Amino acid sequence: MGVRFALAGGREGWIRATLTGIGVGLGVALLLLCAALPGVLSERDRREEARLDWPFSWEVMPKADDTLIIARTDTEFRNEHIRGRLTEPEGPKAPVPPGLSEFPAVGEMVVSPALKDLIASDGTGLLRERLPYDIVGTIGEPGLVGSQELAYYAGAEGLTDRFDDSKAVRLDGFGTPDEYVSEEETDPVIMLLVLVVFVVLLTPVAVFIATAVRFGGERRDRRLAALRLVGSDAAATRRIAGGEALAGSLLGLVLGAGFFLIGRQVAASVEVFGVSVFPSYLNPSPLLALAVAVAVPAAAVLVTLLALRGVVIEPLGVVRAARPPRRRLWWRLLLPLAGIAMLYPMIGQGRENGDFNEYLVAGGVLLVLIGITALLPWVVETVVSRLGRGSLSWQLAVRRLQLSSGSAARMVNGVAVAVAGAIALQMLFTGVEGDYTEETGFDVSLAQVQVSLPTGQELAPAAEKLAATKGVSKVYAVSHGYLGNKPWRQEPESSAPLTVADCATLRTVAKLPSCRDGDVFMVSGVEHDTETDTDAPELNKPGQDLYLTVTDRSDPSGYGEGVRWTVPAGVKQARSIPDPVGEERGGFLLTPGAVTAGMTDGLSGELYLKVDDSVPYAMEHVRNTAVAIDPLTDAFRWSSIERSDTYESIRTGLFVGASCVLALIGASLLVSQLEQLRERRKLLSALVAFGTRRRTLSLSVLWQTALPIGLGLLLASVVGVALGAVLLRMTSTPVRMDWTGLLQMTGFGAGVVVVVTLLSLPPLLRMMRPDGLRTE
Template identity: 50%
Template sequence: MAPAPARRGVAGWAADLAMGARFAVTGGREGWARTLLTALGVGLGVTLLLLATSVPEIISARDSRSHARTPTVSLSNARGPETLLISQVHTTFHEEDIQGVRLYPEGDRATAPPGVERLPATGEMVVSPALGRLLDSAEGERLAERLPYRVTGTIDGLGLLGPHELFFYAGVDRATAVDDDYFRADGWEAGPGSAEEFPPELVLLIVIGCVVLLMPIVIFIATAVRFGGERRDRRLAALRLVGADGAMTRRIAAGEALCGALLGLAVGGALFALARQLADRVEVWGYSAFPSDVTPAGPLAALVLLAVPACAVVVTMVALRGVAIEPLGVVRQSRPRRRRLWWRLLLPVLGLGLLLPLIGGYSGTGGTETAQVTAGAVLVLIGTTALLPWAVESVVERFRGGPLPWQLATRRLQLGSGPAARAVSGITVAVAGAIAVQMLFASVEAENTKVTGQDTTRAQFVSGIELRNGLGMERVIDAFRDTEGVDRAVGLVESLVTPVRPDGRPAEPGQEQWLTYGACDSLRELARLPDCRDGQVYLVAPASDDDPAATPRPGDRLDLRADATRPAKDTRHLWTVPRTAQRAESRIDPLGSEFTGVLVTPGALELSRLDGAYLRTMLTLDPAVDDAMERARNTEARFDERMNGWATSDTKENEQFTDVRRGLFIGATATLLLIGASMIVSMLEQLRERRRLLAVLVAFGTPRATLAWSVLWQTAVPVVIGLAISVAGGLTLGTVLLRMVGSPVAVDWTSLAFMAGTGAGVIALVTLVSMGPLWRMMRPDGLRSE
């Protein structure tokens, strides 16, 4: 038969691609199954890529709304028709952050914040929908005790960071708003806010995290467009038999892949639209977004829409370059040519070549540096994945003998290990990247996490209340002690006092001293007082300070006023340290601080003489009592609506680092779900390719359990090899990244084993899920062929 006339140029390419697309949709049930699997695989990847391209818009919209509801501090601090008195409130309920603003409009033209129709009147409160639902629930009854306002409205999306944010505005009266905690505002901010600068190590963590999270998606898309490779080769051999040349058959194959990729774009767009509409119903790691925020950035979305079809064509053409398609068959059906190693090693070498010059000199500020780090990390991870097919091929060719399931599995891998290697390539690159990120993450976490020194065994909750308007110390402490779930309450009144010179003038600013008032049992939390009795006074110097003059001495006079810039006219504001005052050794308190100053028992000084006294109460809670922490917070709110209390903690994290970590966890969760879904699709595609072979083996008497074990072994071998490669690649990349930020190289082997085990667990779970379809494919009707 004469060969078909050659078609050249763009028209020839278009005609051949169109013919391949027709084969994809007119190939009967087998053709449609192959195309739909490709479309589903590509669609899953496209969905996550579109979500990733929406992240900049989500962050931008969130920052804009945050900036818009920020009060504008009055520069003149003069009362006017548009001014408001504002105090910001923060509390915690069941580890959920609740923020609010208390306000009092001073004029009749004061504007309401974004998302609020009118300013709440005294005793009223407008809440976010999520907070409203919480307050209406049975769980929120205890929170309602802490917010003694009547709910009169709801804040719409313009005034919230996200649909699940817990936020409120509460109206107060004039008498409450004159407190020092309030400030005068002219209105609310307008326009974009300023971007927050990140330190270099956090910039690097963000860049590498994005690379690691997106790489498995790209690799899976490249894998999905190669579904049905073996059957496709036999179809291409038939095309060669009717006169098509090699180049034409490759273009037709690319057209089939292109059709699946285009359908995948449609599937991905539909899934993205569904996910976008459900965005306000989902909260991941404390973050949520409105559907309107989930909008792909134009250039990034265009890049995805163009790159995915291009990837389908390029991957198919590259995959067929090493395949000789002849009229009577393809080379792949005989012993394949050995894979080359040199170019697979060249990729990570080039990546390390880009990263090594940045060791010790990475600043995280330049776009060139960011591009260099991104390119280097991508090359290292791609190189790690590219090594997997070569390693699997090199290892399995040495397998001989063994049980029957093992022989079936190894023989299958020896005949064609490509599909099995590609199926676990996503896990390989994910684990390699996760190891590198974890090494960098551990270093950044150490630098952005501070040890507070707080002793959580001596106090679990600390309340801070200003004693004003006749509020008594004992009244507050008794209320805490009567609160269910509070085992012990230690109350100390703190006040800053100023030494007075012999001529009656106050000491220079910066020489103020702390005076702490309390019972002996409470004072022992600050110093060692073996013989404490009521009426005694103790002078405490820091343990590291040998100069006793650093603290007041017996006979010194102290000004008890909060503002002692001028000599006191009333002797009531002056107090003389008794000659009987004793020296005491300081002790680290439950909050991790070392006290320095004067300790006074009730019998030595009247509490009413202290100006600006501040009651600090440290609580020990009973873990057996439900909601003990929330009950304590409610008791505090009865005496101070500012709710300044906090739970003690061993460590404290930088807020920027906390946001980055939360973002990485969100991305990792989405990527892991994609990897699991994509592997299920890949496994189904492989089983569909072997359906007839499996049915034949069962028909000849092969036990189904033997075939099931063979499938497990076919998955296990590439997994073990892939995890070994990913560990080596991840350690190498992580070491270079740590050197870039000047951190010592340290490996958390427990975390490394956990990540490798997670990768293996995902694959094992996917393989077990595939047992159901495998059992159905081994039925006799699998012998049917079209």
């Protein structure tokens, strides 16, 4: 009978069931997305490993019919990373990269669909100039980790001559060999972040579903009173209400599956915080999907039965229409206190005392957040009961809230839970950020961009081209290598670094007494550690022959014939200082005039560029010039700090998940607002018929939304700060208030409510008509 009320109860029944189904369906769609998330991450990792192009061995692989030379030519365009590879097959059996059916010819390239669209769009002339290849095909899905990934494979020749261990490599297959797969040790704090992120993102979803199944609660109770009048007992009445909730939740499951399938297809064209997926990634785990299918209807029936415990439905009406008894506070405090008690044993544990108990962490955070849903009705009732005087719109709003504060609190429960969790996470992330962030040492005041040339590339012509590039105001050119007392094939006993640059640039790496072209310096004052240890004093003997290392991967030793350099007389002393990349250079410093013939082959060149960011696309011009110098040239922008990749991945995942939850908050709030307006339609029409101004009614509806939201955000701030403080103490991190994050999170919550209120104004104005009193 309850199912028939929901599905065959006429227009009212259908509207009520549809609103419930949409509300539940939005939550189900996000739950299915979460159920698919582990598969998404594992599939992205699997595809990344399947296309890995690294030999994983220092042993030189001989040329054969099944080998391939591949060079990395990654770049960026407008802060978007582009994965690039140059390929040169050495035989008919050379391994073809995943996603390709054959190798592109010299001067041709195969691109990802997203890169093809980007190149074809307007305003990408600089990118087309950087990739001067003919597009002959697209990379298939198996060769990409995401639908919006920018990638290309281009055909090249002569890579064998460039073959070394960093720019171009020889391999006979793609992927990671089993013997090189290793298990990484998990960081307890990282695992804590992951656990808290999942609980914080999923708890609002559960709250929204519980709220959605109670849509139309007041009308349902009046229908149940009519059933009592025709002979239904109390138990049967509750079973009928449960059946009605079950029908709405089952409809929600169907709609949720539909929303998920639609979103699954839309996901292919969307990129959020640099992460994109293919529809085939979004396949929920069968067990998790089954758990959602069972848990949602069961929760709907349970929530309905629990809600009816506080309502006495009699044949002549619903007792709840009288003034309800005041809510008690003591038991509402038990939930957050129990959550804190579960987290308390892990306070001070940090990362030194093993992993955090995942069950206690999940349970404790969940109880604290669910505690908000128990406390908020009491807070709203207590505050609004003391409100009274004010404008007419204020009095209408306050009176309505005094009569049905529970409905108002339910509407904002999800927002409050989401904001509290976000504040706690923001505090936790900000608190531990320093542990996963370190300074790079780059002197960004001296230069902002580093260009690394392949070994053997002449430095002076490259420096001239870069100096003439649009947006470049200063160029510091440095070459470096290593000197030994024997040819490197013979494993020299003593060695020292070698740096070549003009006098102005050398002064950025050492304090020089005086300098002119042709001078040679020996550096002292370098800290004695494994990276800067040098045998330069032993090698600084006039007339001694030293040998510059030259890489040759075709030789078993990895080195070619060393270039000989003789130590001249009159080597000057210099004292080391941190260079632009934050390192201290030891060994010998040479000006260009002291470089002998053939030494260029053993030197690697680096250029540090000072760039004027006020010039449009200055960095793109720099990258184009670097590629024109040599396709294997690296150009990257310096930053003063860098963060752990794992930490950044979790942070990105949080932003992606928070965006989805935020969208769900807005959609669910809008549905809830429309449902409440629909229940008040006759009341609004009656007030308009008596002459109440529409502006007054609109303001009263705004106050009815703003008051509970304000109280909910205030409660969320208090609970979120308390939970964040406990989580920080668990990680042995000093508790610091992140006021910026607190204001941002509450501002986001308030912004969502403002948008929902504006969207609900058109239907509100349509309902405020006297003909709304007409009935059939």
